[in-house]
Each structure stands twice: as C-alpha cells, then as structure tokens.
Amino acid sequence: xxxxxxxxxxxxxxxxxxxxxxxxxxxxxxxxxxxxxxxxxxxxxxxxxxxxxxxxxxxxxxxxxxxxxxxxxxxxxxxxxxxxxxxxxxxxxxxxxxxxxxxxxxxxxxxxxxxxxxxxxxxxxxxxxxxxxxxxxxxxxxxxxxxxxxxxxxxxxxxxxxxxxxxxxxxxxxxxxxxxxxxxxxxxxxxxxxxxxxxxxxxxxxxxxxxxxxxxxxxxxxxxxxxxxxxxxxxxxxxxxxxxxxxxxxxxxxxxxxxxxxxxxxxxxxxxxxxxxxxxxxxxxxxxxxxxxxxxxxxxxxxxxxxxxxxxxxxxxxxxxxxxxxxxxxxxxxxxxxx
Amino acid sequence: xxxxxxxxxxxxxxxxxxxxxxxxxxxxxxxxxxxxxxxxxxxxxxxxxxxxxxxxxxxxxxxxxxxxxxxxxxxxxxxxxxxxxxxxxxxxxxxxxxxxxxxxxxxxxxxxxxxxxxxxxxxxxxxxxxxxxxxxxxxxxxxxxxxxxxxxxxxxxxxxxxxxxxxxxxxxxxxxxxxxxxxxxxxxxxxxxxxxxxxxxxxxxxxxxxxxxxxxxxxxxxxxxxxxxxxxxxxxxxxxxxxxxxxxxxxxxxxxxxxxxxxxxxxxxxxxxxxxxxxxxxxxxxxxxxxxxxxxxxxxxxxxxxxxxxxxxxxxxxxxxxxxxxxxxxxxxxxxxxxxxxxxxxxxxxxxxxxxxxxxxxxxxxxxxxxxxxxxxxxxxxxxxxxxxxxxxxxxxxxxxxxxxxxxxxxxxxxxxxxxxxxxxxxxxxxxxxxxxxxxxxxxxxxxxxxxxxxxxxxxxxxxxxxxxxxxxxxxxxxxxxxxxxxxxxxxxxxxxxxxxxxxx
Numbered sequence: 022x023x024x025x026x027x028x029x030x031x032x033x034x035x036x037x038x039x040x041x042x043x044x045x046x047x048x049x050x051x052x053x054x055x056x057x058x059x060x061x062x063x064x065x066x067x068x069x070x071x072x073x074x075x076x077x078x079x080x081x082x083x084x085x086x087x088x089x090x091x092x093x094x095x096x097x098x099x100x101x102x103x104x105x106x107x108x109x110x111x112x113x114x115x116x117x118x119x120x121x122x123x124x125x126x127x128x129x130x131x132x133x134x135x136x137x138x139x140x141x142x143x144x145x146x147x148x149x150x151x152x153x154x155x156x157x158x159x160x161x162x163x164x165x166x167x168x169x170x171x172x173x174x175x176x177x178x179x180x181x182x183x184x185x186x187x188x189x190x191x192x193x194x195x196x197x198x199x200x201x202x203x204x205x206x207x208x209x210x211x212x213x214x215x216x217x218x219x220x221x222x223x224x225x226x227x228x229x230x231x232x233x234x235x236x237x238x239x240x241x242x243x244x245x246x247x248x249x250x251x252x253x254x255x256x257x258x259x260x261x262x263x264x265x266x267x268x269x270x271x272x273x274x275x276x277x278x279x280x281x282x283x284x285x286x287x288x289x290x291x292x293x294x295x296x297x298x299x300x301x302x303x304x305x306x307x308x309x310x311x312x313x314x315x316x317x318x319x320x321x322x323x324x325x326x327x328x329x330x331x332x333x334x335x336x337x338x339x340x341x342x343x344x345x346x347x348x349x350x351x352x353x354x355x356x357x358x359x360x
Numbered sequence: 361x362x363x364x365x366x367x368x369x370x371x372x373x374x375x376x377x378x379x380x381x382x383x384x385x386x387x388x389x390x391x392x393x394x395x396x397x398x399x400x401x402x403x404x405x406x407x408x409x410x411x412x413x414x415x416x417x418x419x420x421x422x423x424x425x426x427x428x429x430x431x432x433x434x435x436x437x438x439x440x441x442x443x444x445x446x447x448x449x450x451x452x453x454x455x456x457x458x459x460x461x462x463x464x465x466x467x468x469x470x471x472x473x474x475x476x477x478x479x480x481x482x483x484x485x486x487x488x489x490x491x492x493x494x495x496x497x498x499x500x501x502x503x504x505x506x507x508x509x510x511x512x513x514x515x516x517x518x519x520x521x522x523x524x525x526x527x528x529x530x531x532x533x534x535x536x537x538x539x540x541x542x543x544x545x546x547x548x549x550x551x552x553x554x555x556x557x558x559x560x561x562x563x564x565x566x567x568x569x570x571x572x573x574x575x576x577x578x579x580x581x582x583x584x585x586x587x588x589x590x591x592x593x594x595x596x597x598x599x600x601x602x603x604x605x606x607x608x609x610x611x612x613x614x615x616x617x618x619x620x621x622x623x624x625x626x627x628x629x630x631x632x633x634x635x636x637x638x639x640x641x642x643x644x645x646x647x648x649x650x651x652x653x654x655x656x657x658x659x660x661x662x663x664x665x666x667x668x669x670x671x672x673x674x675x676x677x678x679x680x681x682x683x684x685x686x687x688x689x690x691x692x693x694x695x696x697x698x699x700x701x702x703x704x705x706x707x708x709x710x711x712x713x714x715x716x717x718x719x720x721x722x723x724x725x726x727x728x729x730x731x732x733x734x735x736x737x738x739x740x741x742x743x744x745x746x747x748x749x750x751x752x753x754x755x756x757x758x759x760x761x762x763x764x765x766x767x768x769x770x771x772x773x774x775x776x777x778x779x780x781x782x783x784x785x786x787x788x789x790x791x792x793x794x795x796x797x798x799x800x801x802x803x804x805x806x807x808x809x810x811x812x813x814x815x816x817x818x819x820x821x822x823x824x825x826x827x828x829x830x831x832x833x834x835x836x837x838x839x840x841x842x843x844x845x846x847x848x849x850x851x852x853x854x855x856x857x858x859x860x861x862x863x864x865x
Contacts, residue, residue, distance in 0.1 A: 229731045230724045237721055240710040247669060247707055248722045248775065249693030307712045 055301045058352070059316040066320060070327040077330050085209055089199070091322040092215035093118075093273045094292050095315055099222040100266025101293040102314045104259050106226070108239035108306025109164040111263045113153060113171035114293055118286030120175040121145040121271030126188040126281030135194040138275060143268035149175055150264015154257035168260075172290070179283035188281040198276040211273045218269065223311040235259060239306025295342065296321055299349035320345070365428035367392040367557050368413075368444075368526060373422035374581075375408055382408040383419070384581035390526065395548060395558045397568045397590055400578035401602055401822075401855075406561055409578065410528045413559070414446040415439035437466075445519030446528040453511055453518075455504030460485040462503050463518045488517040492547055509540040516547065527551065528559040533567060545571050563654050565595055565859050577601040599852045610799040611827035612806035614847075619646035622680075624814045625697075625783045627666060629675035635661040636838035638675055643783065643814040648805070650817045650829030650846065654858050658838035659818040660702050663785045666816070667699045668692040679783065693722065698776030700769065702787040702818075708772045715756040715763070716742040718771050723779040745774040749804050766790075766797030773804065783814045790824060802828055822854045834858060 070078035077083055097114050104111045124130065125142040133140075149171060156167040190196060197203050198210050205213060226232040234255050237245040246252045267286075275281055298304060299320070300313025321342060328338045368390040375383040383405045390396045400406050411417040413424075415433035423430055426442055433439045439446075453462050460481045461468075469480040485499040494513045497506070503514060512532060519527050529548075533541045548558055548571055562568060568575060572590030576583050577598065585601050623642035631638040636658035643649045653659050664670045666677050671687035678684070685691040701707035710718055719742040720727070727737035742756040751763075751770040760771055769789060776784055789805065790798045805828060809815050819825050825832055826846050834842040834849075834857045842857050 228733055228735070230728050230733060231731055233717065233721065233724060233733065236713070236717075237710055240712050241706070243706060244708050244710060245721070246689055247667070247699055247701060249690050249779075250721070251690055307710070 055310070055353075056312055056316070059300065059313060059320065063316060063320055063323065066323045066327065070323065070330070073327065074330045078327065081207070083326070083330075085204075085207070085212075087319075087322050087326045088212045088215075089209050089277060090326075091318050092209075092211045093270050093277065094289055094296070094322070095215045095318040096218045096266050096270040096273065097286075097289050098293040098296045098314045098318050099218050099311060100263035101290075102222070102297045102300070102302050102309050102311055103226065103235055104164075104263050105294070105297050105302050105304060106239045106306060106309035107235045107256060107259050108242065109157065109256065109259065110294070110304075111153065111168045111260065112165065112290045113149065113168040113175060114263065114267050115286035115289030116172040116175035116179070117146055117149045117264060117267035118271045118274060118289055119179040119283055120149065120182075121268050122275050122281040122285045123179045123183045123188060123283055124281075125271065126190055126275055127182065128188075131190065131192055134192050138190075138192060138195055139272050142272040142275065143265065146264045146266070146268020146271060147261055148264070149267070150261040151257075153264065154260035157260060158253040158257040176283065179285075183281070183283045185283065190275055190279050190281070195276050196279055199279070211277060214269065214273060218266065219311060219315050226309065226311055231258070236307060236309075239303075239308075241307070292318075292321060295346050299346060301353060365425070366390060367427060369425040369428075370409075370413070371423055371425075373409070373412060373419045373424075375412060375417060375419050381581055383412070385422070386578065386581065386583050387586060388576055388583065389587065390557045390559060392525070392557050393552050393555045394573040395552055395560050395571050395590075397572040397575045398559060398561045398578065399568070399575055399598065399602060401820075404578040404602070405581040406578055407530070408581075410446060410530060410559070410561070413439070413444060413528060415444075440522050443523055443525035444528070445522060445524045445526070447512070447515045447519060447530065447532060449530040449534060453503045453514060456502065458500050458502055459489075459497060459506070459514050459517075460499035462514055463488065463499075463521050465518070467521070484521070485517060488520050489513065491520065491550075492516060493543065509536050512536070512544075524556060526557045526559065528561075530561045531563065532560075533562060533564065541567070563859055565598065595856070596852070599855050602855065610802070612803045614806075614830060615646065615810065619644045621645045624680060625666075625816065626678040626681070627675070628678065630662070630665060630672050630677060631674040632661060632665050632670060633673040635670075636665075636835075637840075639840060641816075641833060643816050645782070645812045645814050646809055647831065648809050648815040648817055648829045650819065650825035650832045651835055652819070652822055652825040652832055652854050652858065653835030654820060657835040657858065659820070659835060660787050661838075662835075663699065663787050663816065663818050664701075666692075667697055667785055669699070693779070693781075696780070696782035697785060698722070698779060698781035698783070699785045700772045700776070700787065700789060702791060704765075704768055704772060704792070708775075709760050709768060711759075711761045713760060715746060715751070715758060715760050715771050718760045719745055719756065719774045719778055722775050726778070741778055742774070745778040746770065748777065749774055750800070764797065765792040765794065766801055769793060769801060770804065773808070777808070781813070783816065784808065786815060786817045788819055789817065790819070790821070822851050822858075826851060826854065 097118065101111055101114060121142040124145045125138045130137050130141045153168055153171050156162045157164050160167070203210055226235065234245070234250050237248070237250055238252050238255050242252055274285055296317030297309070297314045300310055300315070300317035302309035302314060324341055325338055328341070366389040368388070370386065370388040373383050373386045374381070386405065386409055388409070398406050398409070408417060412419050413433070415436045415438050424433060425431065431442065454465065457465070460478070463485045464481045468476045469484070470476055482499040486495070489495055489497050489499070492513055494510070497510055497513060503511060506514065532544055536544060552558060560572060568590055575585070575588045575590045575593065575598070577585040577588070579602060621644050623644045625643040627639060627641045629638040629640060639662060641649060651659050651662065661670065665672050668684065668687055668689045668691060676683045676686070679695040679697065682695070684695055705711060710721065716739055720738050724733065727734045727741060739756065746756050747754065749770045751767050751774060760768060763771065786805065790801055793801060805815060817825065817829055826849055829846045832844060832846045832849055833840050834854055836858050
C-alpha cells in the first residue's frame, strides 16, 4: 500500500485569515476594541450630561449617586454574566433581590443587627439560587422556565412577608453605609463592594478552573461533558453564584434605601441581561466579559441620571435604552463578521 | 418499440462542498416502472445525489431531464410538483401531528383557501393507507405513537399523496424486521406495476437482487457502472466496483511482535438495547483494535457506551481489571480513557476558544492550584503536547476554529495526551480530514500506540481500519460477525461480511 499520496496540504495551516481586520485591531485584540467602544459611549454620555446640565450632572454628589445606583444592579449583573456565559439565563434575579431584602429587614431579623441582616440577605439569595440550580441541573428544567417560576414565587413570598408594607431599617450601622461620613476617599462603601465583586468576578471568570469550566459548558456543553467536566454540578454552582450576587445586591439596596420592599429589584433581570449583552457577552453562551457588563451597567445608569436631570420622563428613557441595546448588538454583529 | 425518453435522466451532475467534491459528474437514467438501485460506500455521493434529485441541493453543473425535457429543481416543492418524492433514512415526520396531518403537511385540503378540512384529509389518508396495505393505521393517531415501520408507511403515504411518478427510498429497510421488509417489497412491486419508478438505496445486496431491476454503482462521486442488471451481476463484480480506488493511503508499519502486556481495556458483555448486542473485546497497551461496519451497525454507539457517554443496558467496562461506574464519563476519564468523537466540532471542540484552552480543558488540575490557573504552565504544556503531534500552526494561542480538520483532530488528541490518558477511543478519526493530511494522522496514531497507548478505532472506511488496526472486529447490525488480525483480511472480504453477514470464502 504505497501508492501516490498528495503532499500534506495541512502543513501550511490556515492561522491568519487573509482578509482579516486591520492591523491596529489585531494588535489591540477584540476585547479591547469593545472595551474602548463602551468607554467611548460612556464618555459621550458624560459629555452630553456635562453640556445639558453643567452644574448638576458633574457635581461630585451626583456622580457618587450614579455610582451608588449602579452598584446594586451591577453586582446582580456580574452574577448574570456568569450564568449567560454558561449558556443559561436567570430571570429571577429581581425577585430574589426583593425577597432577600424583605426577609433581611423583618423585625425579627433586625434584632440581630448588621450581621443578621447581611447573613439573611445572603442566605436567602443563595437558597433561591440553590433551588434554581437543582431544578435546572438535576430536575432537567430549562433555565428560562425554572427561573421564571422562581421569579413568580419569590415575588409572591416577598409580598406575603411584607403584606405590601415598607419595612424600615432601624439598624444604624447598616444605614451608615450609605451616609457621606463613611465614604472612603470620597467613594461610597457600596461602590467599593461593587468594585470588589467586579474584580473577584473578573478573576474567577478569567483566571480559574471554575471560569474555564463555565466557558466550556456555555461554548459546547456536549464537548465539555465528553471532556470529563461535570456539567450538571457546574450549572448548579452558577445559579448559586447568581443567587449569592442577588443577596449581596439586596444588602446594598437595604443600606441605600433604608428599607426593604417587596417591589425592590423590579425588572432587574432585564437590566442585567441588557447590560451583559451590550457588554459583549453572547446570549448563546461561551463568551463573556465582566468589564463589558460593568460598563454596560454604568452606561444605563448614566442615561437614567441624565434623563432625570433633564426632566425627561421614564418612557423616553425606556425608548433610549431599547435603541442602545439594538445598536450595540448590531455593531457587535458587524465586528464579529469582520473577524 | 419506439425509443421513449427515460422518465428521469441526470447527466454530468457535479456538486462541491467546501473542501469536498461530493459529486464529480454523475449520470443516472431511470425508466418508468423500474426499481433502480443505487449502491456505493459511505461517502460515495449517494446522499448528495438524492438531495439534488429532491431539490434540496442545487448541482454546480449538469442537466436533469424529466420525461425528455430539461428541468431545474429549485426547491423540494419544485421536485414534488413534478412528481418526485423522497423518503429519507431519517424520517422527516412531525411527531406531534396526526398521521393525516403529516400526510397532507404543506398541501392540506382546504375550504375557502385556508380552513383545513380535517375530515377530507383523514378520508384521503385512509384511502392511501389502504392502498399501501395498512388500513389498520388510524389517520387520527399521533405519528410519535407509531412504530418505526408504521412511520415509514406514513412517509410513503405522504409521497403518494402527491401525484408521484418517482419515489426515492434511502435505506428503507434499515429500521424494519424481516416481515416488514417483505411487506415493503410488495408495496414497491405494486407501485412499479402502476408505472411508478423507484430509486432504491440499500447496503444489502440480497435485497437488491430480490427487487432491483438495474443497479448504478457510485464511487468517489462518480457513477462507475450504470444500469447493470440487478439479478445477474456477480456480487464480486459489484464489490470490486465499489472498492476500486484512485487514492491509496500510506499506513505506518505495524510492530512486528504483537503486544504481550495484559489488556488495559476489557469490555465484557457490553450491550445497549436496540443498538448493539453483547460485545466482548480487549485492547492491550500498544495495540490498535478496529471496529469495521456500515452506518447503523452500532459502531459509534459502542464507543460512546464504553466511554460512559451512553449507559449500557448490560455488561461492564474494565480498565486494568477494575470495573468502571457505568454511564459516567467522568469515571472513564479518571480511569484513563479519552474519546475523540465522530462530530469533532459538535462534540469535542470549543470553537470560540484557543488551541491552548481546547487542549487543556481535560487536564486543568495539572496546572492549577486551588482552582487558580497558572497560565504560563498551561501554555507550556499545551505547546509541548501540540508540538509532539506536529500540530500546525505551531502557535497554540490561535483560535481552534482557524485550524484545518486534521489539525483540529490533533488538538483533540493533544488534549488526551496532556491528560495522560491510556486508552484512546477514536471515532472516525479522519472524517473531514483531507487526503494529504490523513497519512500524517495515521502515523501519529500509530506512534501513540507504539508509546504504549491502547487504541480502539472505529471507521466506516474499511481500508482505514484494515490499514491502521492490528486486530479487526467486523460489525453488522450491532453484532460482531467476524474477528481477525487485520493482515488476514482484505476489503472485499470485509464488505462481504458487513453486507451479507457471512464470510464469503
């Protein structure tokens, strides 16, 4: 069997696409281009804010407020990014924030003070995440359905606990977190928590085996399974992580609002998904960017702030948000196709 | 007799897909009222040809004449309008719809143009089923509740619900019991008596002898023989036509002495209901064992069951004499098994990721501490493993999707090399790998075996199994029909075995 064999065409490889992107983009890398684009959008927004409301927008207090508001949804978005990278979705984040915030602010919980509130918020968040994860990993439910059910039940339970009343927080150490006196070098502690969650989230996604497994499960679950990864356990952990982030966010919200309400976290799921998407995370899984998600959150929060300062109604805000999501996805599709 | 043009005449049909020339100038003539059989090995171009005929693929060049007139089959609907119906191997029925709804899918009898007349649909379906000799199938039942044979009847009724002149059947007998096959043949005979032409695809030569009128043999995208008489052409000639090839592969030398070590992989009585019968096999370190068989012979299922990706209904898999937990891929991987699956892109690769991350995914614990990845060590290990297999380009940071098929396969092999696996399961290792790169891949596989790996190889390409393996198990319909050292077998013999089921001596 020694007949003619054509020379191995394989040898040259096909590493560099011939009609690839321009050189500057190759040097920068795709992720950096996206980050710069998002930063550019943010800069334009700041410019618009500064021009339309030069006094109130660039005021230190206002900027601190924007960052503080971004912190709550931002922490939720970090967890959401992990879930989306794994190919899943968590529709229950807003409801979990609501349930955690009211459970942690009942009269009984508040007797245990700061630690009691923090502990309860986190345990409730993780508990809800555990239920989501078990239903999805071992119950074989589609994430959309399982977390939709959690959305409904957690909101219902939150309403049952509060009976629709606002639960005012009477623990001073919690309320102090949002006070100006506790700012560190002008940065609110809530923002520091957000920053810490972002850094940890980035490290976990990009530098740990947990992050790799998340990406693998989202990129190709069957390949991950055949490579020896425990896909079900990984999915379970991811919904736990999302629940944990909701618990942390609920605690931040309690400190910020000084109360727990069953209407807290309304539509957080949509804001978090939207922020992750414009930040470059693929809704189909397999690729995600914590920094992009965080910039997405900052963009949305800044828009809300500018619109409020200019006395524009929320309806206009919603329309603008929708337009930004569409624009961001279209731009990403274009950049993706040039690669 | 006046020279009447054939019902269908295809000439010079070519069709290329990226990297493959699937059809390379095929001619096919079909007369009204005949059963025309299409024969050929996997990859010979049968599926592509019938998809062109069904309007699902557009040919690059070539002409199709229908009753003497040149036609263009722009879509499946255009083909159906002419009277060409195709019954695919994978039945294309909607399980959640009723028999009648499936039969009339896309051309429902309607009132006022859009209101579906359910009763009329049921009545005409019942008439069709009666014509097919299956009045017992209720037109109102959901197709998902029917047996495979009954579903095939529904598929055929759907074909007949159009004014059909030509029916293409792609391996219709594959899912049927012998009784049901007899019945199928009676239906085919009735159809041809009415002047309907049948293009019949099967791997089973004995069937072709029973019902076929003429045979066209495809090989490497060409018709190597056209219109042979089905009854009188000797099997040996048909097999020779199917196997004679233009390209021979270079296979590495086998070690002279057979490996003497204890088997590292032992499979005892492993079975999966409906897929393959109890199977015993052993693979020693340094040995390549090949499973040869056609599509549907249970090859891939066997490998995936050994690997724990499918749960066995009986038997066990032992590594070094210790049984593996059944149905657990993780247990298999931990015991030292590695699988290079048939569908590389769908089952093995993370297409968005770099070569490094694809290679390291099964061995992350080796260069991480407390979950923290040492990326330098990871890159170094990936570079070492890919260099060992001469994966090109020699840069593990490139995205895996930019590699050629052969190098993607090497990335999968490098994954298991890095993991330190001891038993390699290869499912169609050269699928989608171009001819020039195959020899290199064969050499790599042999070298891995020489270094002490045990290799279990599955391929639908008989020469590949014969050339690469030390020992070959021949499978037919989920059963081992023959086992022998590779050097004692040749291609015609194996093809006889997989098609006829008995050694032709």
